[in-house]
Each structure stands twice: as C-alpha cells, then as structure tokens.
Amino acid sequence: MIREDGRIIAVADDHLWLQTTQKTTCDSCLGRHACGQRLLQNLNESHGLLKVPLLDAVGDTYRQGETVTIGIEESTLLRATMLAYLMPLFLLMLMAFVGQQLGGELLSIIGALLGLGGGALWVRHRLSKEDCHSRFQPRLLK
Structure with a gap:
C-alpha cells in the first residue's frame, strides 16, 4: 500500500478535500544543502488538492486543518x-x-x-x- 499524509482543507458530507505536498528525491539526498536544484524545488513546491470519499466514516469526525493518512494499493x-x-x-x-x-x-x-x-x-x-x-x-x- 502506498501511503501519503494530507491536511484537510474542507469537509463535506460524503468526502474530504485534502492538500498533499508532492515530494522529490531532494529530501533524501546528502548534498541537498549545497544544491541549487533544491532551492528551485522549494520555490516551485507544488500542492495537490485531492477529493477523498468517506466510505465508512462520517464527515463530522474530521476537522479542517487535521492531518490524515490516505492510501492506495500498488x-x-x-x-x-x-x-x-x-x-x-x-x-x-x-x-x-x-x-x-x-x-x-x-x-x-x-x-x-x-x-x-x-x-x-x-x-x-x-x-x-x-x-x-x-x-x-x-x-x-x-
């Protein structure tokens, strides 16, 4: 299972809107502090909005700003x-x-x-x- 953390932007009755940050390999590189590519990545950091359905849960149990984990099978x-x-x-x-x-x-x-x-x-x-x-x-x- 591939997992990702996201911050809740909005809560609806049947789904959540999450904001996730796309990660690059710069986060695990040893030379990231001396690299210009890392600086460019930080300037152009992309955020994705994702609509996640609430299958078994109720929308009232989630709050805006809360961090949740989502996943999808490989x-x-x-x-x-x-x-x-x-x-x-x-x-x-x-x-x-x-x-x-x-x-x-x-x-x-x-x-x-x-x-x-x-x-x-x-x-x-x-x-x-x-x-x-x-x-x-x-x-x-x-």
Whole structure:
C-alpha cells in the first residue's frame, strides 16, 4: 500500500478535500544543502488538492486543518498507469503499422495520430464510469 499524509482543507458530507505536498528525491539526498536544484524545488513546491470519499466514516469526525493518512494499493496504481499510458501507445503503434501497410508514410502518420487520439478518448470514457472511477480513488487509512 502506498501511503501519503494530507491536511484537510474542507469537509463535506460524503468526502474530504485534502492538500498533499508532492515530494522529490531532494529530501533524501546528502548534498541537498549545497544544491541549487533544491532551492528551485522549494520555490516551485507544488500542492495537490485531492477529493477523498468517506466510505465508512462520517464527515463530522474530521476537522479542517487535521492531518490524515490516505492510501492506495500498488496493484491499483499499476493498473491505472498501464491503462492511461500503454493503451494509447499500443493503439498509436497499431494504427501506424496499419497505415504503413495501406499506403506509406503519410497514412502511417495519420494512423498514429488517430490511434493516439482514439486511445486517449477510450481511456477517458473508461475512467468516466462510476465503478471504475471509485476503484481508483484513495482510501482514508487514519
């Protein structure tokens, strides 16, 4: 399970809004005090807002400003990554190959673009389904 801490920004009846800070490898580097990259990272520190559903809990038990831990299974994250990246890439290569076989370089380029766009639209449609969407949501751990 991949865990992350977040600070509660807002509490609703069925979900929490959390603010998480994205971490980089600079935090574990021994030379971070003498590195200019660390300074740039601190200047451009990115904060993400995350909507976390309250499955078993009641919204009244959480307060704004409180820190909670959320988590997501590694297998779920791997499936989501493969769905989002590999399917459009696979369709890009397949359609480029079909275009090459049908008529040469121009049709190969057009096929590749159609495959990439079609793959992205397929992923968007697949992730818009409610059962799929809820499966990829992080869960409150504590």
